[in-house]
Amino acid sequence: MSLLARVVVVLVSVVWAAVTVQGSAAHASLARGDTADSDPDATWGWEQVFFDGFDGPPGAQSEQWHTMPGHGPAAQNGVGQLDVGPLAQIRSTAGWTLPVGTQVRVTASLVMPDTGSGYAAFWVQHPDGADPREIDVIESYGPLKPAGAQVGSHICYDDTPETAANACAATGRGPELWPVTQAFPPGAEPWSVYWEYAADFAIGGEGVLFSARDGQGGTTYEVASTPDARRVPGNSVPFHLRLSNKAVLPEHVVAGGSRPSMLVDWVSVTVKYP
Template identity: 70%
Template sequence: MSLLARALGTVVSALLLVVVADAPAGFGGGPGVIAALDPTPEPTPEPTPAAPEPTPAPEPTPVSGWETVFYDGFDGPAGVWPDQWHNMLWTNAAAQNGLGQLEVGHLSQIRTNQGWTLPVGTRVRVSASLLMPDTGSNYAALWVQHPNGVDPREIDVIESYGPLKPAGAQFASHICYDDTPETAVNACAATGRAPVMTPVTQLFPAGAEPWSRFWSYSAEFTVGGDTVLFSASDPAGNRPYEIASAPDARRVPGNAAPIQVRLSNKDVKPEHAVPGGTRHSMLVDWVTVEVDYP
C-alpha cells in the first residue's frame, strides 16, 4: 500500500470516530455505537371504538290517584266574601272570619262557582271540615248537588238539626223534590223515591258531637256507580263511622249535569224549633273536591 492510500484510510477512520462520538445520547444505543436501521415499520394503532348510544329512558307510566280539582281554606281577611263561591237567590251571604274559617250564618246558602262534569268511571270525593250550630232552630248541611230538573240527585254529606233535636246529625240522599201541600200523601214516597237518611249522632264520642268540635266529613262515589261511601274523621284519622249506602244507581250523581257543592244554614219551621243554643253559624275550615279518573 502506498503512503497516499494509508493516509486516506487514516483520515476516513478519524471522521467516522468523530461522527459516532458526536451522536446524541440514545441515538443507536449510546455514544460510540452506530445504530442499525430497523427495517420493521411501526404498527398502526387500532381505532378506538365509538361509545354506544345510551338507551333512552322509558316514558313513566301514569300513576292513577286522587287529584284535587277544588280547594278552599278560607284564609282571607275577616268579613271578606269567599271568591270561589256565590250565594243563592234570596239567601244571606257568608263571610270569612279572619281565622281561616268561613262563617255560614243564619239563612245563608252558597254554591261553588265551579261545576264538574266527569267521565263515567271517575271516582269523586267531596270533603269538608266544619263545626255545626248548637241550636235547636237551625238546619245546616254540606251537600253535593246534581242539578238536573228531570233527574235531580242530592247527597247530603252531613246535615245537622243540632243537639236539641231528636234527628241530631245524619247523612242522606234525595232523588225527588215534588212534595206539594195539596197532596195528603208524600208524593216522593208514593213513587218510591223518598229520601234515605241515616242518623249518626250516636256514633260520635260523648262531648265530641258535630256541634261540639270540628270533624272532617266525606262522601265518595263513582260516576255511573250505585253506592256512596259516607265517613267522618278527626285530625288523627279516627273515624266514628264509615258507611256505604245501599246500591241504587238513582242516588249517585251522574254526568248529565255538572256536580256542584253547597253549604247551607236554614231555619227549621217555627213549629219544629226548639229554644236554646248560642251559636247559629256553621263554621267551615276547608272544602275539597278530589277526583280519580278511570
C-alpha cells in the same frame, strides 16, 4: 382495574339499566293523574280539583262561591273559617262534569251549630230538572233535637213547583237518611268539635260511602248507601257543592244553644280518573 372491580362495575351497570327500564315501563303504564310513587295512604292518583281554605279578611265572601237567590250570604271571619249563619245558602261557582268511572271524594272540615232553630248542611247537588239527585255529606238539626246529625241521599225533590208534597215518597223515590250522632264520642259531637266529613262515589256508580274522620286518621263512622245508580251524580249536568243553614218552621224551634252558625274550616274535591 382488577378483575373483581370490573365485575362489580358490570353488575352495577346491569342492575341500574334494569331499574331504569322497569321505572320507564311503570310510568308509561300509569293512567292519567297517577304517579309512580307508592303512597301508604292510597292517595296517589288523586287530583285536587277544588279547595277553599277561607283565608280571606273578616266579612269578605269567598270568590269561589255565590249566594243562592232568596238566601243570605256566608262571610269569612278572618281566622280561616267561613261563617255560614242562619238563612245562609251558597253554591260553589265551579261545577264538575266528569267521565263515567271517575272516583270522586268530597270533603269538608266543619263544626255544626249547637242551637235548635235551624238545620245546617254540606251537600252535593246534581241539578238536573228531569233527574235531580242530592248527597247530604252531613246535616245537623243540633244537639237539642232527636234527629241530631245525619247523612243521606235523595233522588227526587218535593220542594219544587213541579212536585206535590210527598210526591217523591209516593213514587218510591224518597230520601235515604242515616242518623250518625251515636257514632261520636261524648263531648266530641258534630256541634262540639271539628270533624272531616266525606262522601265518596264514582260517576256512573251505584252508591255513596259517607264517613267522618278526626283529622288524625281516626274514623268514627262509615255508612254505605243502598246500591242505586240514581243516587249518584251522573255526567249529564255539572254537580255543585252547597253550604246551607236553613230555618225550621216556628213550631219546630227548640230554645237553647249559643252558636247558630256553621263554621267551615275548608272544603275540598278530589278526583281519580279511570
